[in-house]
Amino acid sequence: MLPLILPSSDRQSLRRTLRARRRALSVFARKKAARELAHRLAALPALKTAQHIALYWPVDGEIDTRTLLRHARMTRRKFYLPVLRKFPANTLAFARWHAGRALHPNRLGIPEPAGRVTFSARHMDVILLPLTGFDARGNRLGMGGGFYDRTLAFRKHGHAHKPVLIGVAHACQQVDRLESAVWDIPLNQVATDKHVFR
Ligand SMILES: Nc1ncnc2c1ncn2[C@@H]1O[C@H](COP(=O)(O)OP(=O)(O)O)[C@@H](O)[C@H]1O
Ligand SMILES: [Mg+2]
Numbered sequence: 035m036l037p038l039i040l041p042s043s044d045r046q047s048l049r050r051t052l053r054a055r056r057r058a059l060s061v062f063a064r065k066k067a068a069r070e071l072a073h074r075l076a077a078l079p080a081l082k083t084a085q086h087i088a089l090y091w092p093v094d095g096e097i098d099t100r101t102l103l104r105h106a107r108m109t110r111r112k113f114y115l116p117v118l119r120k121f122p123a124n125t126l127a128f129a130r131w132h133a134g135r136a137l138h139p140n141r142l143g144i145p146e147p148a149g150r151v152t153f154s155a156r157h158m159d160v161i162l163l164p165l166t167g168f169d170a171r172g173n174r175l176g177m178g179g180g181f182y183d184r185t186l187a188f189r190k191h192g193h194a195h196k197p198v199l200i201g202v203a204h205a206c207q208q209v210d211r212l213e214s215a216v217w218d219i220p221l222n223q224v225a226t227d228k229h230v231f232r
Contacts, residue, residue: 056095067227084159127152
């Protein structure tokens with residue numbers, strides 16, 4: 035797939051284009067991509083040693099990371115899903131996720147674990163962030179809510195090695211170059227069904 039060449043200032047139209055692209059993938063292509071991504075992720079040094087791993091519930095054609103939960107190399111890890119926080123406004127905390135346990139839709143309609151116990155981003159060893167778009171340098175375009183940027187704003191100051199931020203996407207969501215805003219938090223790595231960018 036050829037990288038898109040669009041004016042990167044036009045974030046909204048770029049989001050629309052890339053969202054349509056990922057939604058256009060067939061069910062078969064999606065399943066295959068999810069399997070291939072899980073293999074790539076499980077082989078990454080950051081995931082080999084991680085105990086606390088944040089995934090997300092895929093919506094809008096986002097690549098499915100849930101396969102990782104049952105991956106042979108990922109036994110005895112603790113998995114988490116993001117939950118919306120009111121304070122600080124529009125940030126994320128992370129709640130333990132056990133496959134098969136009930137989830138409840140949040141105000142955006144995205145399923146969250148039901149329990150009240152949540153952990154901050156700093157408690158995670160690895161956070162897998164859904165990407166709407168990305169470039170090879172680790173710039174991230176999200177869905178436009180800025181939730182991960184706000185949650186990870188502490189990364190702007192200092193050089194915490196934890197959590198390792200790994201953006202994940204279908205390969206067709208790569209663009210040549212994304213202009214990052216001052217509040218955008220850069221990724222440590224990007225993994226797709228086809229490549230890993232470090
Ligand atoms: N650390 C932050 N503090 C306050 N607002 C923020 C912060 N990070 C992002 N935002 C807000 O979130 C909005 C969406 O951010 P953007 O990077 O465009 O979305 P996304 O990362 O979801 O693609 C921005 O308009 C910005 O004002
Ligand atoms: Mg952003």
